[in-house]
Amino acid sequence: MHKNRLFIIRCLFPALAIYIFVFAYPTLRTIIMSFFNMKTISTSIKHWKFAGINNYLHVFQAPIFRQSLLNIMRIWFLSGAITIFLSLFFAVILTGNIRGKQFFKSVIYMPNVISVIALGNMWLHYVFNYKYGLLKTFFSSLNMTGLASIQWTSPDFIFYAMNIAYSFGMIGYFMLIYVSGIERIPAEILESATIDGAGRFRSFISITFPLLKDVNKTVFTLWTVRVVGFFALSKVFSPIDSSPQTITPMVYAYEAMFGADFVSVEGRIGIAASACVVMTVIIVVMFLLSNALTKGDHYEF
Amino acid sequence: MNSKPIRIRPFLNKLWGYLAVCFWLVFTIVLVGWIICASFSTTREIFSGKLLNSGFHIENYTRALFKNNVALYLTNSVFYTLSSCFLILLISIPAAYVISRYLFLGRRLLQYLFVASLGIPTVMITMPLYSLIVRMGLLNYRAVLIFLYTAISVPFTTYFLISFFVSIPLSIEEAATIDGCTDDKTLWYIMLPIASPGVLTVTIFNFISIWNEYFISLMFINDSKLRQVGVGLYSMVQSMTYTGDWSGLFASVILVFLPTFVLYLFLSKYIIGGITAGGVKG
Numbered sequence: 001m002h003k004n005r006l007f008i009i010r011c012l013f014p015a016l017a018i019y020i021f022v023f024a025y026p027t028l029r030t031i032i033m034s035f036f037n038m039k040t041i042s043t044s045i046k047h048w049k050f051a052g053i054n055n056y057l058h059v060f061q062a063p064i065f066r067q068s069l070l071n072i073m074r075i076w077f078l079s080g081a082i083t084i085f086l087s088l089f090f091a092v093i094l095t096g097n098i099r100g101k102q103f104f105k106s107v108i109y110m111p112n113v114i115s116v117i118a119l120g121n122m123w124l125h126y127v128f129n130y131k132y133g134l135l136k137t138f139f140s141s142l143n144m145t146g147l148a149s150i151q152w153t154s155p156d157f158i159f160y161a162m163n164i165a166y167s168f169g170m171i172g173y174f175m176l177i178y179v180s181g182i183e184r185i186p187a188e189i190l191e192s193a194t195i196d197g198a199g200r201f202r203s204f205i206s207i208t209f210p211l212l213k214d215v216n217k218t219v220f221t222l223w224t225v226r227v228v229g230f231f232a233l234s235k236v237f238s239p240i241d242s243s244p245q246t247i248t249p250m251v252y253a254y255e256a257m258f259g260a261d262f263v264s265v266e267g268r269i270g271i272a273a274s275a276c277v278v279m280t281v282i283i284v285v286m287f288l289l290s291n292a293l294t295k296g297d298h299y300e301f
Numbered sequence: 302m303n304s305k306p307i308r309i310r311p312f313l314n315k316l317w318g319y320l321a322v323c324f325w326l327v328f329t330i331v332l333v334g335w336i337i338c339a340s341f342s343t344t345r346e347i348f349s350g351k352l353l354n355s356g357f358h359i360e361n362y363t364r365a366l367f368k369n370n371v372a373l374y375l376t377n378s379v380f381y382t383l384s385s386c387f388l389i390l391l392i393s394i395p396a397a398y399v400i401s402r403y404l405f406l407g408r409r410l411l412q413y414l415f416v417a418s419l420g421i422p423t424v425m426i427t428m429p430l431y432s433l434i435v436r437m438g439l440l441n442y443r444a445v446l447i448f449l450y451t452a453i454s455v456p457f458t459t460y461f462l463i464s465f466f467v468s469i470p471l472s473i474e475e476a477a478t479i480d481g482c483t484d485d486k487t488l489w490y491i492m493l494p495i496a497s498p499g500v501l502t503v504t505i506f507n508f509i510s511i512w513n514e515y516f517i518s519l520m521f522i523n524d525s526k527l528r529q530v531g532v533g534l535y536s537m538v539q540s541m542t543y544t545g546d547w548s549g550l551f552a553s554v555i556l557v558f559l560p561t562f563v564l565y566l567f568l569s570k571y572i573i574g575g576i577t578a579g580g581v582k583g
Contacts, residue, residue: 007484008403011395015455022452023418026426041428042435093318104322106569113565115513117534118557122336132350180577200314229422232515239539250424276425283420
């Protein structure tokens with residue numbers, strides 16, 4: 001027994017130490033930093049000045065941070081609608097009676113294994129290009145001049161362009177989560193619905209979707225975590241400077257840490273920390289919300 | 302007579318299904334295919350819409366690889382990714398095994414903490430770490446990047462592996478203990494081989510997410526010689542759009558795209574199986 005205890009400690013220690021050092025301690029310290037002012041990121045605690053909730057006041061009054069919050073809200077809804085709709089749609093198709101399921105699943109999931117920087121540039125510099133781009137040549141060949149003349153990379157459209165590229169990369173992952181959810185529904189339930197004369201659409205609306213409640217809860221949380229962490233694609237779609245169309249809170253926090261023009265030099269570190277805390281709070285609130293919304297009866301099967 | 306509509310409906314349903322997935326397939330092929338063709342063409346051909354008009358320009362790739370340092374970035378990434386994947390397993394396997402097999406105080410709490418790490422945005426933990434690393438004078442060290450990649454992946458990997466160890470019957474270890482096997486030997490020689498499908502799946506996920514990581518390496522590596530592919534490609538694309546080297550840009554994109562894509566061609570079965578079996582990371 002004594003030997004066992006030593007073995008347990010020896011096995012757990014590295015993982016636990018890493019967790020404390022890289023997750024627990026930095027999270028707490030960032031929260032504390034958000035209530036202080038300091039000159040640089042590496043200023044020692046002795047020279048921090050207490051700022052109360054000033055950093056939070058600053059961050060919520062800063063137009064660019066508010067814009068970034070608005071942007072991720074719009075990304076959450078717009079990309080969310082595209083991604084969830086298409087991933088459910090493909091999941092239903094690929095759990096049905098169709099050939100080459102494995103192959104099509106692999107194709108749709110593929111963008112997830114590609115570097116976001118590479119994928120983003122493929123969209124930005126090919127699909128959305130205004131000279132030789134895919135959308136431009138496709139709509140021109142159909143003589144749809146209105147659609148062909150859309151300048152996807154102009155300030156008016158870049159946000160939508162970014163959302164389309166983002167959804168393309170996300171669909172495969174959520175499709176697989178829905179596939180696993182649908183496959184866990186016993187076949188007899190859907191069979192009996194078919195025998196009772198329900199069509200495919202009807203049985204999806206009345207049976208499959210309600211039974212996916214727990215999966216939807218997971219998707220809701222995962223989607224929020226992804227959107228709050230929106231960073232690399234925003235950088236790709238605004239290559240020179242962060243622009244109000246594409247900025248996200250994470251880009252804002254990063255720029256504040258390293259001193260972009262739009263965040264005042266004084267106290268920018270504390271401001272960055274408070275932006276980080278706001279992002280984490282969003283995730284926690286959405287997680288609690290999803291738990292509260294799906295509380296109550298659970299389906300057993 | 303009346304049986305007709307019943308037969309037609311499943312057929313139509315199927316047809317729509319095929320049309321939708323085939324549309325997606327064609328789009329993906331056009332997207333990747335066009336960029337591959339563009340990467341072998343000249344910049345003038347790209348703009349005039351006559352791809353590959355003057356044959357294959359392999360020099361786009363040699364220029365990207367050696368003049369623009371993609372070869373260096375690729376080597377760096379291979380080194381960072383493989384070292385981290387190995388270290389993650391070294392730490393996560395024993396932890397997952399102990400959590401799945403021994404009863405001790407705080408066992409449940411540990412599991413919750415490990416999953417909760419998925420909900421903490423990376424940016425939340427980077428400032429204090431950055432501050433520590435700057436004060437220790439460790440900015441621009443390969444080992445620091447490898448350590449951070451390892452540390453960030455350990456909680457989820459441990460959580461994922463617990464479910465694999467739980468599914469292995471206890472009788473196997475009991476037999477090993479009776480035969481005089483020590484705890485360490487049981488873990489590494491008996492349990493690990495049985496859990497290897499789970500270890501392989503989670504390692505593929507770790508490989509892909511570390512290979513494609515961008516934010517951490519952007520923060521902790523400034524030296525261009527130490528860059529990995531994400532940061533390298535980003536800065537390269539910026540300079541290439543500035544100099545107007547579009548064929549070089551597409552060649553670099555393909556060079557960064559290829560490694561994980563080729564890996565995926567061989568391992569997609571494990572990746573898809575891993576997510577549909579309940580892994581929640583992609």
